[in-house]
Amino acid sequence: MMQMDIAALEKEIEGINTRLAALEENAREAHAATRREMTRVQSEHAETLRELESRVRQLEKLVAELSRQRARDREEIINTLSRSMEKAIRRYCRGGGSTTYRVSGEGYEHVVQPGETLSEIAKAYGVTVQAIVAANDIADPDRLQVGQKLFIPQ
Numbered sequence: 001m002m003q004m005d006i007a008a009l010e011k012e013i014e015g016i017n018t019r020l021a022a023l024e025e026n027a028r029e030a031h032a033a034t035r036r037e038m039t040r041v042q043s044e045h046a047e048t049l050r051e052l053e054s055r056v057r058q059l060e061k062l063v064a065e066l067s068r069q070r071a072r073d074r075e076e077i078i079n080t081l082s083r084s085m086e087k088a089i090r091r092y093c094r095g096g097g098s099t100t101y102r103v104s105g106e107g108y109e110h111v112v113q114p115g116e117t118l119s120e121i122a123k124a125y126g127v128t129v130q131a132i133v134a135a136n137d138i139a140d141p142d143r144l145q146v147g148q149k150l151f152i153p154q
Contacts, residue, residue, distance in 0.1 A: 082123075086124050110152050112147060118142075135153045
């Protein structure tokens with residue numbers, strides 16, 4: 001009987017070993033499938049990441065170009081406004097405006113208007129800021145007063 005028990009146990013052990021080998025094979029296959037899936041997912045994400053990086057670079061280039069265009073537009077607007085202001089001041093100064101008029105043969109009297117700067121006034125009359133500063137003994141050229149009368153030399 002003991003021999004039968006041993007034979008039965010050996011057969012059971014053999015069955016267990018067979019099942020264990022099958023489980024190990026299944027585990028290897030599952031592991032290999034998992035690694036293949038991980039590799040595929042990594043590859044997909046790598047491609048997506050490359051596409052996103054490319055799009056970011058394109059957007060950065062677009063933003064830089066828009067910034068350059070904005071700077072050009074700003075410069076153009078400033079130049080257009082400066083020319084318009086210069087023309088308006090010249091028309092006003094030479095057109096007999098009520099607060100600006102010709103003083104003898106040596107220059108003009110100009111009354112400072114809101115928002116005017118010494119450089120705009122000088123440009124409008126075709127003289128330098130230094131000439132106006134010297135002719136009017138101006139201590140601080142950046143501090144004009146609205147209504148201040150300036151002599152503008154010719």
